[in-house]
Amino acid sequence: MTVQVGVIGTGMIGQEHIRRLTDTVAGARVSTVSDVDTERAKEVASGVDARAVDTGQEVIDDPAVDAVLVTSWGPTHAEYVLAAIEAGKYVFCEKPLATTAEDCRRIVDAEMARGRRLVQVGFMRRYDPGYRAMKDAIDSGSIGAALLMHCAHRNATVPETYHSEMATHDTAIHEIDTVRWLLNEEIRSAQVLKPRTTSLRFEHLQDPQILLFETAGGVRVDVEVFVNCQYGYDIRCETVGERGTLTLPDPHQVVLRSDSQVRTHVHQHWKTRFAEAFDVEFQEWVGSVLDDEIAGPSSWDGYAAAVTADATVQALHSGRVVDVPLPERPAFYA
Ligand SMILES: NC(=O)C1=CN([C@@H]2O[C@H](COP(=O)(O)OP(=O)(O)OC[C@H]3O[C@@H](n4cnc5c(N)ncnc54)[C@H](O)[C@@H]3O)[C@@H](O)[C@H]2O)C=CC1
Ligand SMILES: O=C1[C@@H](O)[C@H](O)[C@@H](O)[C@H](O)[C@H]1O
Numbered sequence: 001m002t003v004q005v006g007v008i009g010t011g012m013i014g015q016e017h018i019r020r021l022t023d024t025v026a027g028a029r030v031s032t033v034s035d036v037d038t039e040r041a042k043e044v045a046s047g048v049d050a051r052a053v054d055t056g057q058e059v060i061d062d063p064a065v066d067a068v069l070v071t072s073w074g075p076t077h078a079e080y081v082l083a084a085i086e087a088g089k090y091v092f093c094e095k096p097l098a099t100t101a102e103d104c105r106r107i108v109d110a111e112m113a114r115g116r117r118l119v120q121v122g123f124m125r126r127y128d129p130g131y132r133a134m135k136d137a138i139d140s141g142s143i144g145a146a147l148l149m150h151c152a153h154r155n156a157t158v159p160e161t162y163h164s165e166m167a168t169h170d171t172a173i174h175e176i177d178t179v180r181w182l183l184n185e186e187i188r189s190a191q192v193l194k195p196r197t198t199s200l201r202f203e204h205l206q207d208p209q210i211l212l213f214e215t216a217g218g219v220r221v222d223v224e225v226f227v228n229c230q231y232g233y234d235i236r237c238e239t240v241g242e243r244g245t246l247t248l249p250d251p252h253q254v255v256l257r258s259d260s261q262v263r264t265h266v267h268q269h270w271k272t273r274f275a276e277a278f279d280v281e282f283q284e285w286v287g288s289v290l291d292d293e294i295a296g297p298s299s300w301d302g303y304a305a306a307v308t309a310d311a312t313v314q315a316l317h318s319g320r321v322v323d324v325p326l327p328e329r330p331a332f333y334a
Pocket of ligand 1 (some may be wrong): 072
């Protein structure tokens with residue numbers, strides 16, 4: 001069987017995932033697409049022999065669509081995810097699940113009321129081979145109990161529309177999910193340090209920032225978010241345990257020795273740095289839709305990340321350590 005996917009949002013990542021579902025992932029086909037920019041939707045649809053419709057709701061209502069992919073602008077996610085749940089359709093939503101914790105909670109409650117998992121959130125790092133190897137090594141006890149984690153999330157540059165809160169909500173939201181997943185614990189408090197700022201930024205932006213988290217089990221995590229680092233897209237993570245450390249490897253790159261130098265390429269964008277992770281993420285999602293059993297990052301994970309991100313933004317503004325007010329995880333998401 002082929003999963004017929006309807007896509008809402010044909011911007012940058014929407015087009016990436018449409019290409020992926022068309023050329024790389026087995027068992028799926030993009031059948032229907034929409035975007036508020038209807039001309040863009042038509043153009044993208046014609047490239048993959050799909051049907052363009054005028055609204056996201058029409059995608060969800062299309063009887064030919066088995067599963068919905070939401071890759072529109074973040075503030076529109078909640079409306080589409082809730083409508084897909086209402087229609088009883090599987091829905092993959094790019095991060096963030098919703099832009100407010102309240103909307104994430106509405107999604108969690110709607111999914112629980114439906115009685116089965118329909119939603120997967122696009123936290124693609126869980127599918128990166130390096131992060132997966134780190135998770136396996138932590139779980140197997142190879143470094144003993146984890147004590148510390150040092151992370152860095154660097155982008156080459158960001159546009160003027162990017163503001164200081166986005167360092168958490170848009171960027172470090174990936175680390176928030178990754179830390180919870182790797183350590184299998186919730187984050188209980190957040191603090192934000194504001195180092196000297198780079199001169200190579202738009203004036204309104206605090207860049208870099210250092211986010212400090214403490215997990216429920218007392219693991220201390222530092223995350224450097226530096227979104228104008230100039231030199232590339234660089235993601236780092238080291239876990240320090242009682243008996244050793246684990247370092248996230250860079251994806252395979254050829255190393256050139258020539259002219260008295262050793263050189264290797266630095267990724268410039270998330271598209272290439274996480275290309276393999278996205279491919280695996282979508283292959284596994286399609287498999288789980290075919291098996292009728294969604295197993296990837298859940299709407300609870302989307303909600304927990306949003307609550308943690310809100311506390312982190314409060315910490316950015318107050319300069320204080322802020323507790324993360326996350327309720328207990330419902331058994332439905334055990
Ligand atoms: N997992 C990851 O590493 C990444 C995730 N993302 C996430 O993907 C989402 C989209 O990001 P980009 O593609 O970079 O943005 P984009 O701005 O390139 O594309 C967003 C698209 O949504 C459309 N849109 C806006 N409102 C709409 C509505 N009401 N209905 C239908 N379409 C609507 C826009 O016209 C645009 O084509 C964001 O939530 C972003 O956080 C983006 C980049 C990387
Ligand atoms: O999700 C992403 C973008 O939306 C965000 O703007 C970037 O900072 C992240 O590195 C990327 O993974």
